[in-house]
Amino acid sequence: MSASTILAAGGDLPSLGKVPGWLTTASHWWGEHGLLVSLREHVAYTVVAVLVAAMIALPLGLVIGHTGRGVVVVVGLANGIRAVPAFGLLLLLVVTLTPKIHYGEAVSWLVHRGGVPYVVPVEIVLIVLAIPPILTNSYAGVQNVDPAVRDAARGMGMTGGEVLRRVELPIALPLIFSGVRSAVLQVIATATIAAFLPFLGGLGYLIFNGLQQINDPDAGYPAMIGAGIVVAVLAVTSDVLLLGVQRLVVSPGVSGRFRVKAAPSLASLPGKTMEVAPGEP
Amino acid sequence: MIRFENVTKRYPDGTVAVDSLDLEAPSRKITVLVGPSGCGKTTSLRMINRMIEPTSGRIMIDDRDTAAVPTTELRRGIGYVIQSAGLFPHRTVVDNVATVPLLLGTDRRQARARAMELMEMVGLPSAFAKRYPAQLSGGQQQRVGVARALAADPPVMLMDEPFSAVDPVVRNQLQQEFLRLQGELGKTIVFVTHDIDEAIKLGDQVAVLRVGGRLAQLAAPAELLARPADSFVAGFVGRDRGYRALGFSEATHLPVQDEPIAELGAPLSRARDVARDEWVLVVDDALQPQGWLRLDGDGSGPDAVITEQALNLGGTLADIHGTFREALDAALSSPSGRGVVIDGDGRLVGTVTASGVVAVIEAERAKTAHATEPAS
Amino acid sequence: MNIWDYFRGDQSEILGWLRTTLWLAAVPVVVGLIISLPVGWVASRFRWTYPPLVSVAGLLYTVPSIVLFLVLPGILGTGILDPVNIAVALSIYSVALLVRVVADGFSAVDENLLQAAAAMGYTGAQRVVRVQLPLAVPVIGAGLRVAAVSNVSLVAVASTLGVSQLGSLFTAGYNATVNGSTPILLGLVMFVLVALVFDWVILFGVRLATPWRRAAAAR
DSSP, rough: OOHHHHHHHTTSSOOSSSSSHHTTTTGSSTTSSHHHHHHHHHHHHHHHHHHHHHHHHHHHHHHHHHHOOSSHHHHHHHHHHHOOOHHHHHHHHHHGGGOOOOOOOOOOOTTTTOOOHHHHHHHHHHHHHHHHHHHHHHHHHHTTTTHHHHHHHTTTTTTOOOOOOIIIIIHHHHHHHHHHHHHHHHHHHHHHHTTTSTTOSSSSHHHHHHTTTOOOOTTSHHHHHHHHHHHHHHHHHEEEEEHHHHHSSOHHHOOOTTTOOOOOOOSGGHHHHHHHHOOOO | OOOEEEEEOOOOSSEEEEEEEEEEETTEEEEEESSSSSSSSSHHHHHHHSOOOHHHHEEEEEEEEEESSSSHHHHHHHEEEOTTOOOOSOHHHHHHHHHHHHTTTTTTHHHHHHHHHHHHHHOGGGGTOOOOOOOOOEEEEHHHHHHHHHOOSSSSEEEETTTSOHHHHHHHOOOOOOHHHHHOOOOOOEESSSSSHHHHHOEEEEEETTTTTTEEEEOOHHHHOOOOOHHHHHHHHHHTHHHHGGGSSBBSSSSBBOEEEEEEEBBHHHHHHSSSSEEEEEOOOTOOOEEEEEOTTSSSSSTTTGGGOOBBBOOOEEEETSSSHHHHHHHHHTTTTTEEEEEEEEEEEEEHHHHHHHHHHHHHHHHHHHHHGGGG | OOOOHHHHHHHHHHHHHHHHHHHHHHHHHHHHHHHHHHHHHHHOOOOOGGHHHHHHHHHHHHHHHHHHHHHHHHHHHHOOOOHHHHHHHHHHHHHHHHHHHHHHHHHOOOOHHHHHHHHHTTTTHIIIIIIHHHHHHHHHHHHHHHHHHHHHHHHHHHGGGGOSTTTHHHHHHHHHSOHHHHHHHHHHHHHHHHHHHHHHHHHHHHHHOOOHHHHHOOO
């Protein structure tokens, strides 16, 4: 794993020519460390992290946006986390936490034998990373609601909760979605890097396994790039899927996608993800 | 009836927005709060539905203290219209209008049916029901705002500069329809504006507030124009108020004269035959005035006819049941010096001259001045 | 052992890593700006190019950095450990982020101002360089700050492949048998400091370039 050993072997220039062949070989998809199993693990890590992060960040962001309390502290904290490199945070947690976890068994298909001491810090880091974009975007989404709309809602006799649920939340949805999409991209990317650690699996396993035998025509560079391409496809697919859900869920009155208007709205383009919370690829 | 009893609003930083306000807004009437910015008119309005809580004093609606009613219950029973409409962008027009009935637990189908009725009432085509607010013009949005406020049929309506964000033509149209609607519905309305002309046009009574939240004068519009309480009110009511006050006196006893007319499409020679001077009034076959024709020299042939292109369209029309202001304006704006008077169906009644109208106005003044003299 | 002692113990190597990190994060921001200014201008000037350009940029942004770090050697013919890969990858991300920002910044300039400039006799190019660009500086500056901070963070990822820079402190800590958290903490502190420095430098540059904003704020 250490850099110097690879440096010594790194004289050969890697080539992409073998990648299509590698990707179309059936045995690379099936099997214990095949692409399908790795993909399933990768998706599981991502879904768990984003769901937990959303359960924390969404209500918190909505309440902060609604009440205007705690803005400085929470948003400052969220922006601070962005300046911290995820990889460093991950290794810090592994060095301090992993030795204290002594549970070595596998957890159904999700965690390999011996994986728990590593999965726990990894998931914590993934959650920590996913919180800022969701938190700041849901806060900003609520805060951006036209004050006149909020005033009208209160003026017609809605309670605070009704204003939040029936008015602020639906109007904030586009920003909340871009926060979630940003979080998903970041978690997928970081989960790949996490396979630097042992026992974790996921698509990153094939990359770091390949790195140690980079000149191997089968498990070396072609496998790394093949797995990398699957990661990229997973990222793009997740983004497009979430964009699809966003279009279903967000009211046309908010997104501007009226049936009578033919022009596509700028608000619905994939690039919108970066609006408030630029992720870290 | 809405009654302010010694109501004061003082903010923590010490500014006094409203100072010991006593005011009654009678039932089924429009009370307009008007004044310069910083006079506390919007604060006063928003204290009625407790969007802002008074620092001291009470506000009673039909002898019930608003402070004793839970805010949400209070507000659901009060229609609220604001300047930029505040429509919910994520809901269709019909669902916007149905909001309060749904909050009150009416079932969806019934609430929508009611919303469709209201849209018709405020002059919105039913085709708009499925549109979103962003697809409407400012004036249309404001109509939806009014319909939404009316949805639960509240006896009281609060309106905060509802027509000030639209262009003058649309504003005028909305004001007219608002008065017509109020004629049908008879709500107790408190209406805030910074525009004294709007206040005078819409108010049954007008409360002029001065900066610092003190009531300067509460009076009917005509009274306000005729007898401003002090120099602040006089300054605020503005210039031309003598002329504008004419807009409140119904033009009785107008000295209407017969006017020679020629029909559109008739030979030019016919116009020459009837003319008293160089101007002839041209009407269509329904006797509705179309414009003035000038008979200059005789450059045209013997078989020339009266065409629309030849008409001078200057000159406003005065309704026979209208005001002195309309009648005087018709005379002053007419190229012939004779103002055209029409009936309710737009048909010609006759013409008036400016001096004739002024003579009647002076006669009326002499009568009322005589009647009020002992008071001074 | 505290992080200061660790730093002193390995000072020359760590400072070398710091230099690499600064270069790896800074050069891509500059390259990104140089490329995205004209591309962003096109996207704002010809509206029909905006959706495809911004979509492609958004798509590039979804590709995880480690994937780009690995694919680039195959395309560029560089070695896996060559820092050039990192610089090129981060430049791609910077362009992806900045194209949209530049286009939005240019579009946000009041059309009346440009009309006024045209009426005074500015040529098309003068309008862009002397009116539109200075007024778009605050928006572009905000984008640059995001790009810079994100680049600094991403440099660390390169240590998983063994490219030496401050991220090597993380792998050093992970591989250490005792006191592994010391170099990792040192690395985190240094990365955050580098991010802050970049942030301040850009903020300062924006201030210098937009003296009228301070004048307005002081009033």
